Amino acid sequence: MKCTESIESQKFDLVLEHALAREAKVWKVPIFHNFTLKGTDISPRHYEKAVLWIEELNSLFQFCPETLALAISFLNRLLASVKAQLKYLRCIAIACLVLAAKINEEDEITHT
Incomplete structure (x- = not known):
């Protein structure tokens, strides 16, 4: 049984490495010129x-x-991948925060 876990673990490591390599190619940091x-x-x-x-x-x-x-990671990724206009920067920033909060923050609304 341990042998199977080891193989599954190795497969997971390979999938994770592939995903990280793909992400590094796709997402760039914002460049200022x-x-x-x-x-x-x-x-x-x-x-x-x-x-x-x-x-x-x-x-x-x-x-x-x-x-x-x-x-901030979302903001960097977005600004590196699209040509955003200054007038939309605050909208983009708040959208990035809302998305991050949706992912990280617990839902505090309780249904009674």
Whole structure:
């Protein structure tokens, strides 16, 4: 029986390694060129303000630190993959926080 568990464990490790390698190829970090995010009008200062705003909202709603990290990860991934306009940055930032909260935060509504 232990032999089967070992094989299953090895298969899982291979699947996980493959998924991580695929993710590393697909998702890139945002790149700034000439003081703006490549292909957009978002400056590093605008990006920093968005991250600080997410942090402020995370604290206001008393979400866990993991939710903040996930929201910023979503923001980075999105900004690296699409050409977002500055006027939509706050909307994108709040959407990232909402998605992260949906994933990480427990549902506090109890049905009675």
